Amino acid sequence: MFEDIAAIEHFVVMILLTVLIVLTLGIIYLKDLLAAVILSGLYSLVSAAIFVAMDAVDVAFTEAAVGAGISTIILLGALSFTKREQKPQKHNNLPALIIVCMTGALLIYGTLDMPSYGDGKSPANSNPQLAQHYLQKSPDETGVPNVVTSVLASYRGYDTLGETAVVFTAAIGVLSLLGLRRRRRQEDPNLTPRQRRRQQSEDT
DSSP states (O other): OHHHHHHHHHHHHHHHHHHHHHHHHHHHHOOBHHHHHHHHHHHHHHHHHHHHHTTOHHHHHHIIIIIIIIHHHHHHHHHTTSOSBOOOOOSOOHHHHHHHHHHHHHHHHHTTTSOOTTOTTSHHHHOHHHHHHHHHHHHHHHSOSOHHHHIIIIITHHHHHHHHHHHHHHHHHHHHHHHHHHHHHHTOTTOOHHHHHHHHHHHO
């Protein structure tokens, strides 16, 4: 019975991973920036579904909140300051593609030493006393009745703080860039009256 359930979970994860590949290709090739933002939000939702299928509900919640929620809102806000269609690129993207491929290869290489999903000999499964410790001792050690909350806010407190700092820094960076762009556009003295009127209509 458990083997059948594991096979079904594996099948569902494979389908969701295939959907991720399709969404990634759509984000790359679409010239409509609004559609690309929507697909990126769907990408985060599908990733959250994969995490749920792998019993990582806390990671799925973070992915759905940050990836599909906050990131999509920030991208839509940035899109309101620019045009919907992507401008044709005149520079060569080959160096960037090489760097991305090398980075992806390094990340994949770093996962080769990780135990397989559901491996009974993995550290998490071969040390059941660790899970029992968290389940039994976390209310007394942290004062938090919910085990998941105690792990995220106490045992992994620094990790959660780092994730929050990254999201906050990204939001501040996007807002700063948008404000800087608006100030530069308003201070440009070389625009013709027609260009100024067009710029004002775009800003509003």
